[in-house]
Amino acid sequence: MKILVVCQHYWPEPYPLPDLCEELVRRGHSVDLITDVPNYPMGITYPEYRHGARRREVHNGVRITRTFTIARRHNAVFRLLNYYSYAWSSSQYARHLREDYDVVFTNQTSPVMMSSAAFAYARRHGKKVVMYCMDLWPACLAAGGLGESSPVYRFFDRESRRLYNQPDRILITSRMFRAYLVERHGVDDGKIAYLPQYAAARFDALPPPASGKQTVDLMFAGNVGAAQSLTTVLEAAALLRDQPQLRWHIVGDGSELAHLQKLAAEKQLDCVIFHGRKPPEEMPRYYAMADAMLVTLTADPFISLTLPGKVQTYMAAGKPILAAAAGEIPQVLAAARCGWCAKAENAADLAQKVRQFLACPDKAQLGRNARAYYEAHFTRDRFMDTLERELAACAGPTHSDKGCCKI
Structure with a gap:
């Protein structure tokens, strides 16, 4: 499959998505990624990416394009600018892509707007989108202290409802996400499947703590x-x-x-x-x-x-x-x-x-x-086999022999 991946965070930021994308490459798929200019988690653009440097690069077989992003800093105004600068720039880039991808995969954490480019490309080219939902919006805002009655919260509630209803498939990391998406945002329950995260690091040879230690x-x-x-x-x-x-x-x-x-x-x-x-x-x-x-x-x-x-x-x-x-x-x-x-x-x-x-x-x-x-x-192989089937099912009849698995 030829897969377009959209996510605001990626290597060298501390984020688990690279292992997933690189495994798709190892399994014989072509993976192109639209992501941000690295600045997470400390909110400052990484030095090696300043002044327009390294906007296109290949890392372990994944072709990466980085679109305009305002660093989030540690300020509410800049965080909002960070969210929308990436959502806008990545969507503009995706709309003008001429590449013909089989399926679009968006890895969604905070904010939900980071997935906008996936839908921009899919609408333009008539493709399907698989979303991996790792955070719930606008629930994350309420957790941060923003009242549900505030105009800002109500705005993002409407925005989240609009965006969560666009994917063709939503894979959730927690079983409890299902009720929230269905009841809060009116998402079709049949679109949702449970796919918990796996551990990217390998621990097969991890030694036990030293015996006889005093702590x-x-x-x-x-x-x-x-x-x-x-x-x-x-x-x-x-x-x-x-x-x-x-x-x-x-x-x-x-x-x-x-x-x-x-x-x-x-x-x-x-x-x-x-x-x-x-x-x-x-x-x-x-x-x-x-x-x-x-x-x-x-x-x-x-x-x-x-x-x-x-x-x-x-x-x-x-x-x-x-x-x-x-x-x-x-x-x-x-x-x-x-x-x-x-x-x-x-x-x-x-x-x-x-x-x-x-x-x-x-x-x-x-x-x-x-x-x-x-x-x-929670094994990596179990996760990747299921994700591959889900992507293939949405990619069309030439790839759907692997089926669509709900677990």
């Missing part, structure tokens, strides 16, 4: 933003000062990193270690040092609908998981029997769950359970 190392890895509610982790660390063996590691960066570093200093939490963002190839080394992994989310009811990709990655690494979240995450952890989940934004409850973990006589079994659940539900 118990708990680790969060990923974007450090408001939705992740990492203040809950710091507050739990403060409540567990009586456990001097605990070390809390935060690997990643984002809009909340400076605030968290300041908070840790104010609370004199020497047990909290900030490692910053690390390249994907280094992450297995960090996972190897961890006794358990952390995942936290805000108590927002819409954020609770999500199943962050880090959960699958933690499971692939064969690590116990300690969480503070509602919705999909506690259901998955309970089914996998691989850890404990506290109430969202409840540091005291998270501290109690950490105490339960410390008292667990067979922590290694929790890790084995996590890996087993990953292999049963």
